[in-house]
Amino acid sequence: MHCDICNCDDSYIKVHKHSYDIKGKKIEFKSKRRFCKNCNNLVYDDYLDNEASKKALSIYNDMFGINSNEVYKLRKQFDLSLELFSRIIGCAKKTLISYEKGKSIPNDCYLIVIKSLIEEPRIIYTLIDVNKSEFTEKEYTTIKEKINKYFDNSTNANEELNEYNGYSNYSLDKIKNIILFFSKDTVLKTKLLKEMFYSDFIYYKNNCVSITGLEYAKLPYGPVPEQYESILTKLISEKVINYKVEYNNQYECHNIKANLNYDPSVFTKEELEVLNMIKMKFLNFGSKELADYSHKEKAYTDTKPGEKISYDYAFDIEI
Ligand SMILES: [Zn+2]
Incomplete structure (x- = not known):
């Protein structure tokens, strides 16, 4: 690992206290980074740098956005592919992948859609109908089939017996x-x-x-x-x-x-x-x-x- 500032090739790793500003929100956390032995400046380290930005995003998402795991879980609960689910919520497939991997933070409009779906999954029926022109008939049927299956299994299993279900x-x-x-x-x-x-x-x-x-x-x-x-x-x-x-x-x-x-x-x-x-x-x-x-x-x-x-x-x- 090479220091771009003093050209020294000797480096060491230590825990570093980060303070980031993401979308106007201050994020503070600690993670390991690589430093130059000679001038003590940060030295580029593919792995450690990546870990630090992942950590920053995940902390931001936990505090102000949404955990990438929750996005993945949401899609999986409906058993939908990346391709179909991205079109249901209206973003590009690439964008959805980056949300699920925690590589980027959902835009406010997608964040609202995703959070609403987690709180009230039945909103997915409205989203599908609003975006119906985005799907072929076969895709539309597949989506309906999958979400119906989800609701069949989840909502009806614990339903209490009463005068309305006889x-x-x-x-x-x-x-x-x-x-x-x-x-x-x-x-x-x-x-x-x-x-x-x-x-x-x-x-x-x-x-x-x-x-x-x-x-x-x-x-x-x-x-x-x-x-x-x-x-x-x-x-x-x-x-x-x-x-x-x-x-x-x-x-x-x-x-x-x-x-x-x-x-x-x-x-x-x-x-x-x-x-x-x-x-x-x-x-x-x-x-x-x-x-x-x-x-x-x-x-x-x-x-x-x-x-x-x-x-x-x-x-x-x-x-
Ligand atoms: Zn140096």
């Missing part, structure tokens, strides 16, 4: 098979969602627990499972069902068709009886007739728009 644990397996059951012959999406509602609520009326653990909400076109969009997106991307939009006069018809047979073994005998009963009851109902029918339910009329529907209304349903 005192049942959320069962993606049952949800999937109910959808397969009702979409064996092509079914309109709006009809399917209402058949799910009646299946869960009628089963609850008889047994005081729901089949799927799904929560239902009051939307303008009827009672529907909460997050039904993410459930359908997941099943479409896994090729479990086919989704097709067709036009009948000027009406948009969202058709769903099962690609597999449903698995009866995930249901009890009583659950299957309810499913068959609901299927027969509404066999000749169009989507609109079923919507009009469900709009008269107390579960619907007595719930405020957008709010969750209590399974206790099941006792007012007459079928």
Whole structure:
């Protein structure tokens, strides 16, 4: 190691107290650096110099920004690639790599996005939709699939049992098979969602627990499972069902068709009886007739728009 100031080739290492000014914030810390034996000035040392600037950044990030580990963890929790995640938060892939490696400090705008995502991961759905044009259809489906998987595993696992999920644990397996059951012959999406509602609520009326653990909400076109969009997106991307939009006069018809047979073994005998009963009851109902029918339910009329529907209304349903 050579000293540029006095041309001496002898050097030694000692702990040095650093005081940096990063983005107007004062950072102080100690780390080893190399010095000239002759004039005691700092001597360039690739490894030690690098360690010192890494330490400075990490201290800054811990105090004022974000730890590079947290950025990495955030991306990994959604199981997303650098390529896709960088486009979701709107920065270049190279920039994201440097954040994850702690080589640079996120700009304030990215910092806000990253911190918001850590606090409220569901913001990712908004980010994806805002940046939708950045993705190919295939990429968009992949992203949705991965984040749905994350939320399926994280949020529903510890959910408490209450009147809104019908005192049942959320069962993606049952949800999937109910959808397969009702979409064996092509079914309109709006009809399917209402058949799910009646299946869960009628089963609850008889047994005081729901089949799927799904929560239902009051939307303008009827009672529907909460997050039904993410459930359908997941099943479409896994090729479990086919989704097709067709036009009948000027009406948009969202058709769903099962690609597999449903698995009866995930249901009890009583659950299957309810499913068959609901299927027969509404066999000749169009989507609109079923919507009009469900709009008269107390579960619907007595719930405020957008709010969750209590399974206790099941006792007012007459079928
Ligand atoms: Zn020197």
